[in-house]
Amino acid sequence: MAKKILELHELKREFVMGDMTVRALKGLDFEINTGEFVTIMGSSGSGKTTLLNILGCLDKPSDGSYMLDGIDVKSLNRDELAGLRNRKIGFVFQAYNLLPRTSALENVELPLFYNKEVSAEERKERAIKALDAVKLSDRFDHTPSQLSGGQQQRVAIARALVNEPVMILADEATGNLDTRTSYEIMALMQELNAQGKTIVFVTHEPDIAAFSSRTIMLRDGKLQKDSINEKPRSAKEALASLPESDDY
Amino acid sequence: MSILNLLRIAFRALKRNKLRAFLTMLGVIIGVAAVIAMMAIGQGSKQSIQASLSSMGSNMITVMPQSNTPGSVRLAGSSIQTLKLEDIAAIKRLQSDNINGLSPVVSTSGQAIKGGNNWPTSITGISPDYLHIRQLVLLDGIMFSDNDVKKSAKVCLLGKTVIDNLFPDGSNPIGQIIRFKSIPFQVIGTLVPKGQSNFGQDQDDIILAPYTTVQNRITATNYLQSIYASAVSETASDAATQEITAAVRASHKLLPSQDDDFQVRTQAELISTISSTSSMLTVLLTAIAGISLLIGGIGIMNIMYVSVTERTREIGLRMSIGARGKDILMQFLIEAVMISITGGVLGVVLGVTSAYTISYFLHWPILISQSSIVISFVVCGVTGIFFGYYPAQKASRLDPIEALRYE
Numbered sequence: 148m149a150k151k152i153l154e155l156h157e158l159k160r161e162f163v164m165g166d167m168t169v170r171a172l173k174g175l176d177f178e179i180n181t182g183e184f185v186t187i188m189g190s191s192g193s194g195k196t197t198l199l200n201i202l203g204c205l206d207k208p209s210d211g212s213y214m215l216d217g218i219d220v221k222s223l224n225r226d227e228l229a230g231l232r233n234r235k236i237g238f239v240f241q242a243y244n245l246l247p248r249t250s251a252l253e254n255v256e257l258p259l260f261y262n263k264e265v266s267a268e269e270r271k272e273r274a275i276k277a278l279d280a281v282k283l284s285d286r287f288d289h290t291p292s293q294l295s296g297g298q299q300q301r302v303a304i305a306r307a308l309v310n311e312p313v314m315i316l317a318d319e320a321t322g323n324l325d326t327r328t329s330y331e332i333m334a335l336m337q338e339l340n341a342q343g344k345t346i347v348f349v350t351h352e353p354d355i356a357a358f359s360s361r362t363i364m365l366r367d368g369k370l371q372k373d374s375i376n377e378k379p380r381s382a383k384e385a386l387a388s389l390p391e392s393d394d395y
Numbered sequence: 396m397s398i399l400n401l402l403r404i405a406f407r408a409l410k411r412n413k414l415r416a417f418l419t420m421l422g423v424i425i426g427v428a429a430v431i432a433m434m435a436i437g438q439g440s441k442q443s444i445q446a447s448l449s450s451m452g453s454n455m456i457t458v459m460p461q462s463n464t465p466g467s468v469r470l471a472g473s474s475i476q477t478l479k480l481e482d483i484a485a486i487k488r489l490q491s492d493n494i495n496g497l498s499p500v501v502s503t504s505g506q507a508i509k510g511g512n513n514w515p516t517s518i519t520g521i522s523p524d525y526l527h528i529r530q531l532v533l534l535d536g537i538m539f540s541d542n543d544v545k546k547s548a549k550v551c552l553l554g555k556t557v558i559d560n561l562f563p564d565g566s567n568p569i570g571q572i573i574r575f576k577s578i579p580f581q582v583i584g585t586l587v588p589k590g591q592s593n594f595g596q597d598q599d600d601i602i603l604a605p606y607t608t609v610q611n612r613i614t615a616t617n618y619l620q621s622i623y624a625s626a627v628s629e630t631a632s633d634a635a636t637q638e639i640t641a642a643v644r645a646s647h648k649l650l651p652s653q654d655d656d657f658q659v660r661t662q663a664e665l666i667s668t669i670s671s672t673s674s675m676l677t678v679l680l681t682a683i684a685g686i687s688l689l690i691g692g693i694g695i696m697n698i699m700y701v702s703v704t705e706r707t708r709e710i711g712l713r714m715s716i717g718a719r720g721k722d723i724l725m726q727f728l729i730e731a732v733m734i735s736i737t738g739g740v741l742g743v744v745l746g747v748t749s750a751y752t753i754s755y756f757l758h759w760p761i762l763i764s765q766s767s768i769v770i771s772f773v774v775c776g777v778t779g780i781f782f783g784y785y786p787a788q789k790a791s792r793l794d795p796i797e798a799l800r801y802e
Contacts (some may be wrong), residue, residue, distance in 0.1 A: 205715060205796050226719045233717020244712040244799070248411055259401055261717040306716070 149180035152313055152345050153202065154366070157211035160197050171197040173368040174211065179347065184340040184379070185346045186356040189365035198365065199349050203236055204228045205314050216313045233261050237307025241319035243299045244290040251278065251302045252287040258310045277305040281335060297328035304335065314345045321355055327389055333358045334382035358382050398729075405730040408702070419698045420738035422691025427690035427742025427771045428749060429684035431763065439761035448666045450764025454632055455528055456494075458622040458639060459483070460629035461655065476618035476724065477647065477656050483622060485646035486639055488710040493635035498525040501609045501616070505576040507561060507602060514560035518551070518575050518602045521623075528625040536569045536584030539605055547607040548555035551575075552584040561644055578612050580604060632661045667677030688774060691738065692782040699731050699786035710790050711798025724791035731783020732776060739775030743768055 155256060160172040162394035163327050172194045179185055189195040189276075193351055201213060207228075213220045223231065237258075245254045255274040259265045265273070278284060281301040300320060304317055307315050317336070321329035340346050348359060356362045357380045364372035409416040460477045483499050501520035506513050523538050525531070539550045553561075553568055562568050568582045580602075589598040610616060624639060626632035636659050643657055703710070708722055747763055754761040 200796050203715065205799075226721070229714065229717050229719040232715060238715050240712075240799070244708060246709060246712075257713070258716040261719075261722060262712075279759070310717075 149182060150242055151178050151214075152181050152183075152216055153177075153179040154214040155211070156213075157200070158208045158213055159210035160175070160194075160201060161209045171368055172201075172208075175370055177363060177373060179369065180315075180347065181345050182340070182343050183361055184336070184346045184348070184359045185361045185363060186350055186359040187363045187365065188353070188356055189349060189371075190351065193365040194368040195349055195351075195365055196370075197317055199316065202347060203255075204232050205240060212309075217297070229261075233258060234310060235313045237304075237310060237312040237315045239300070239303050239307050239315060239317040243296075243303045245299055245306075245321075247292065248290055250288050250290055251283060251305075254291070254302055255305045255309050257306060262310065266304060272384040273309050274305070277309040278302070280308060280339070282307045295328075296324055297331055300324065300328075300332055301335065302347070303338075304332075306337045308339070308344075314347055315339070317346065317348045319350055320348065321350070321352070327386070329355065330382050330386045330389070337379075337382050358385075401725055401729045404726055405733045408706075409733060415698065416734060419694050419734055420741065422694040423688065423735050423738030423775060424691075424742040424745060426684060426688030426691045427739050427775060428746035429687055430681055430744025430771055430774075431743055431767055432750045432753070433680035433684050434677060434767040435746070435761040435763045436671065436753065436759060438764055438767075439754070439759065441673035441677065442762050443760040444669050445666055446661060446671065446675060450476075454626040454629055455613040456624040456626060456632060456636055456639060457660045458624070458643060459658050459660070460621075461658045469759070471646060476616075477616065478619040478622060478643075479646075480619065482619075482643050482646045485642045486622070486624065489638055489642055491635065491638050493626055493631040493638060494624050495627045496524040496528045496560065496623075498522040498528055498623045499606045499619045500621045500623055501524075501606050501614060501619055503576075503609065503614050505613075507557060507662070509571065512563060513563050514557060516557055516600055516602060518604055518609055518613065520604055520606035522606060524625075525603065525623060528623045531589070532587040534585045534587045535567075536582070538584055543629055544605040545606050547603060547611045549580050549608060549612070550583045550604065551580040552586055552603040553582055554586050554601040555588040556597055556600040557602055558585060575602060576613055586711070601670040603729060624710055626661075629663055632663050636661055685774075688778060692778040695734055695779065696729055696782040696786060698734075699727060699783055700789070703786050703790040706790075706795065707798045707801040710793050711795050711801065714793070714795035715799060720791035723793075724787045727787035727790050728780065728783050731787065732779035735775045735779030735783075736772070739772050742775075 155175050155177050158172055158175040159170070162169045162171060170336075175198070187195060187198065197206070201208055201220075202215075204223075205217065205228075206307065207213075207221055207223075218231065218235075220228070220231070246257070252271070252274050255277050256270050259270040259273065275284075275287070278287060281304050283298060283301055283305065286298060286302075287296065289298075291302070294302065300323075304315075304320075307317075315336075321332050324332065333355065336346055336348070340360075348355070350356060355375070359376060360379050361375050362372070363370065364374075438658055458478065480499060483497060486494070498521045502517050504515070504517040507516050507518075519525075522544055523541060526533070526538055533552075536552070538552070539548060542548075543550055551573070553573075558568050561573060562571075571582050572579050573582060574580070586599070586601070586603075591597060606619075624635065626635040640655065640659050643659075644655065647656060649656065713723060713726075714748060748760045750763060753759055
């Protein structure tokens with residue numbers, strides 16, 4: 148039986164701006180189980196970013212409930228949210244957000260610095276393992292400026308993996324990459340998913356959504372469509388089908 | 396996050412902007428160096444003044460005549476003839492444990508002559524205790540005895556200036572006869588040179604003789620210019636002063652309603668007056684130096700604000716992967732403290748170096764106290780924390796969502 152990782156119930160988020168109240172999310176209900184690869188889609192203004200912030204425990208719902216791995220996020224304070232982000236979530240950003248002039252290995256180690264239970268040796272060991280998992284074993288000492296965009300994003304994915312989170316939360320993770328590299332990243336994501344990682348991928352590209360096993364469409368702060376993708380496209384095959392020497 | 400890791404992060408952040416970090420430190424460096432150098436100079440001069448005052452006899456007590464304006468006519472102290480040998484006797488009768496030396500002083504100026512050489516100087520009539528009171532040391536020969544005092548013996552001791560002028564050929568003055576105001580004196584001893592006093596007097600331009608000799612054979616007077624006494628220790632000097640005052644008052648038969656017709660001064664008073672002037676100077680110099688340290692602190696605050704703004708995205712990222720506000724606060728605080736402490740170390744080095752350079756070229760006395768170094772370090776640490784706190788707090792309170800999207 149698949150375990151529930153995410154449970155959203157009547158989730159609402161409102162922003163008060165002067166006299167106006169902007170209702171960004173107007174009541175969302177869905178659940179995500181372990182091992183799912185979900186893409187969240189929607190046009191600009193659909194509430195995608197707001198939902199991402201809440202799922203990532205960077206923000207709290209105004210109303211309704213959000214349970215992450217059995218924990219009610221709404222009741223937590225700032226420091227507890229930080230602890231939850233550290234242990235349960237691995238972020239992957241569109242702009243990679245790696246520390247400049249810092250080696251790949253140290254960038255990957257970063258989340259473990261904020262986890263008191265991890266010793267210095269274990270930290271290094273786990274960071275090496277995470278970099279191995281994204282196939283960057285030969286790039287430990289490279290700084291971000293010495294890496295390509297795709298490699299930087301892989302370092303960022305390793306950083307998301309290193310704390311062994313219950314969920315990887317990607318925010319337009321392929322937005323800055325060309326098609327070939329995007330497919331490479333998606334292939335990596337599919338591989339991680341096959342190993343049992345739960346992945347929530349926010350994107351606006353239907354092309355990318357095709358690689359996932361489930362797609363949630365948002366529109367106007369409401370759930371428009373929640374569809375299971377019976378036959379997700381294989382990113383490896385897609386990569387193979389690309390012309391050999393294309394000029395992207 | 397452990398302290399070691401925080402230090403590593405701070406070090407790396409500073410390394411990324413070496414020149415900027417150094418320029419920020421410069422304010423602290425100059426401030427600390429100024430504090431150290433100023434305190435070294437101030438304390439050095441204070442110590443040298445104290446040392447030279449002590450060499451005059453730090454436990455010395457002087458009794459001088461003073462006008463008590465009997466008929467509203469004020470007289471100069473030197474022309475008042477109130478101090479007598481009976482006063483000495485009165486003090487002696489006390490047999491006080493606080494006083495271990497007592498000597499009358501009668502002096503008069505005149506020409507000293509030896510053969511074809513002569514020298515204008517003065518002769519000081521004293522008792523043998525005087526050497527101990529003034530901390531004078533015999534270079535050669537002997538001191539005259541109480542018996543010589545009783546007999547008004549025509550013997551004397553000479554200071555170096557007098558010897559140089561009366562015996563320019565360098566011959567040994569001991570045993571020779573010199574004349575002072577046509578009275579012949581046999582030289583029985585010479586004194587170790589003391590050099591100039593703090594007030595520019597030549598302390599070696601002296602002839603010492605028994606006070607009876609000076610009173611009976613030269614001045615033909617029976618009053619004293621002053622009485623010198625010494626207390627057993629600096630702490631005993633207050634008690635000794637009170638005892639002497641009481642004894643002299645009794646001897647002068649003064650009623651309780653009458654003011655003293657003499658004044659008693661201690662060297663300790665003089666030392667504390669001069670020391671307090673010198674301390675005030677040190678405080679003033681240090682205050683000026685402290686202001687430059689304050690400006691250095693403001694420089695740190697300014698740069699830390701810039702640094703926080705510059706690294707807003709980094710802060711956002713750190714928060715998103717689990718850094719708590721406290722972690723971010725510590726990160727920036729340690730960076731600020733690192734700037735100020737490093738500046739402090741360099742400042743101490745620069746300050747000590749410049750203090751030694753000043754003393755080497757200008758021959759000013761310096762004294763580098765450990766406390767000034769310790770205080771500088773503590774002040775640096777506090778400066779870093781104080782001026783680094785607000786920028787660090789600003790960083791720790793950033794909203795991770797906004798910080799992540801900051802351009």
